[in-house]
Amino acid sequence: MEDPRLSADHDLEQARAALDRGEMHHAADHLAGAIAHAPTLPETHELLSRLAARADGGLELFPVGQHAFVGTVVARAHLLAAAGRPEDGLPLLAAASGHTPGMDWAGVPWVSEPSLGARMDPDMLARMVMRLCTAIGDPAPEAGREALQPYLTVVRHAVAAHPAHHLLLGAGSALARRVGDAAIAVDWATRGVRVRPSKLGEIWLGYAYRSAGRLPEALDALRRAVTHDPDDLSVYADIAGTLAAQGLLDEALEWIDRALARDPDFDCAVHTGHRLRFRSDGDVEHLVRLADFQRYHPDDTHEHTDLAECCQDVPWLGRVPSAPDASPDPRRRFPVASRPPAPRPSVAYPTVARAAVARPSAAAVQRLQRVAHPVWPHPPAAYDAAVGLLLVEPQELLGLLAHPPATPDTEVGRALAAHDPARWTRCVYVWACLGLLHHGADEPWSGSRRRRLLVELAAGGTDAITEAALFALVTYAWVEPAARADVADVVARALADVVTTASAQSADIAWSVAQLALATPGLAPQARELAAAVIRADEEGSTTATIPRQRSRRPGRRLLPHPLLGGRLWGWLTGRVTRSRR
Structure with missing residues (x-):
């Protein structure tokens, strides 16, 4: 993997030789390896077409089980598209992107065809996009955003075909803001709430406004989400974080206290509360109590980074400080x-x-x-x-x-x-x-x-x-x-x-x-x-x-x-x- 192109070329050479000998399974293994190294290499897709033509479509050569190799999954997706079933192939590519978001798994022509978005079931596409969003981070790393653009293209085409599908609009908004398109995120989330007001829709809208830097509007949307479901304490923590971003720490902590009054052990509120209190007064005891909470509550709803964020670059809490002269006495x-x-x-x-x-x-x-x-x-x-x-x-x-x-x-x-x-x-x-x-x-x-x-x-x-x-x-x-x-x-x-x-x-x-x-x-x-x-x-x-x-x-x-x-x-x-x- 030190040189993906050389590795892909080596696998392609082995695949051609196996194909010439009629060893289809051997050729398929090497093709999967080539795709894993260089997923958009034209030579790989040309050889994949040859293999499919000689093996009745080739799907049986690329089985997808519980622990399938990512190259096998992607190769099967391309064969499904070649067989006229791109809507079945796209979820496989999305699974590969969730596994390694920085790889350009979907950067192929058939994914960008307008007909793909139109023919996909919007409910299934929305669920696929939500799973992808969960895997790629919020926001997605800058270096990997280009590789995720093809999925946003599919959603654009699907929204054009299904302009009133609120779930698709919301999921598409979540993907758009993760890849840096805040304007589209706000537009789609606004349309989704307009079609069907809901807690989830308002949360998507609040996050979209927040990514666009429109914090007062983000707060309004998140507060509306609370009215839909006062028991969803994660929204209270989101509101507190948004208020803190505006420097309104006292109001932020009021929302945290409201959440903790309902559930003193709710992890999002505990983590956010300790982080904000440390930010407010700099007392390390808040972080110590957060570390204690993490130790006694290992099964939180999701991974939290509040403690690491507070300790980052702080001398001794997160790093070794430098000193001009701290050499030990040789007589020590x-x-x-x-x-x-x-x-x-x-x-x-x-x-x-x-x-x-x-x-x-x-x-x-x-x-x-x-x-x-x-x-x-x-x-x-x-x-x-x-x-x-x-x-x-x-x-x-x-x-x-x-x-x-x-x-x-x-x-x-x-x-x-x-x-x-x-x-x-x-x-x-x-x-x-x-x-x-x-x-x-x-x-x-x-x-x-x-x-x-x-x-x-x-x-x-x-x-x-x-x-x-x-x-x-x-x-x-x-x-x-x-x-x-x-x-x-x-x-x-x-x-x-x-x-x-x-x-x-x-x-x-x-x-x-x-x-x-x-x-x-x-x-x-x-x-x-x-x-x-x-x-x-x-x-x-x-x-x-x-x-x-x-x-x-x-x-x-x-x-x-x-x-x-x-x-x-x-x-x-x-x-x-x-x-x-x-």
């Missing part, structure tokens, strides 16, 4: 990974110098390189992604911290090596620490080896390893409510220490530790105020910025007035322009 001492006696708060665990930590094995390096990445959807997703590091022993994870490997030969690895090699090293620290969370998971958290190792790493210096260990602790607090009070205390103490430590290196990471603190579930208000002040001072860029004073646990240490030093934008990696300075 690492905790011993072997299982110690039952821990007590007063016991100091043995440590070893960094130089004494053995280098990790090649297998450990490969496992870490497979999972390490500078971005993740949200902290629970990062925790889940690190489960593969359960196969790397704790001592080797410590070895990865002491001796971080080179960037992998992957697209992301090459980009990091070229533009920001220090970020890769920080990725190694982050994922090695996340890996420690998965060892001894059956041990109670308070006395566990994984907690002891991470707390020692967090307290063993003031550098990127400190941040990585703190992030692992914060991540565990997201996925395990019983650990939240303990982790919040550890993070609060780390924040106070880094702010009150008068060294340039600790000042460099104070902003990052403050971001970690704001990502910590259950953080005390005083610590949250301190973290916010650190970040505010950094953003203001003024050495006179005021940070709330904390009582230092170390006599003689003065409070730093301003922990500055910014980081680089990283749109080159994420593909988007960031607003934050890190």
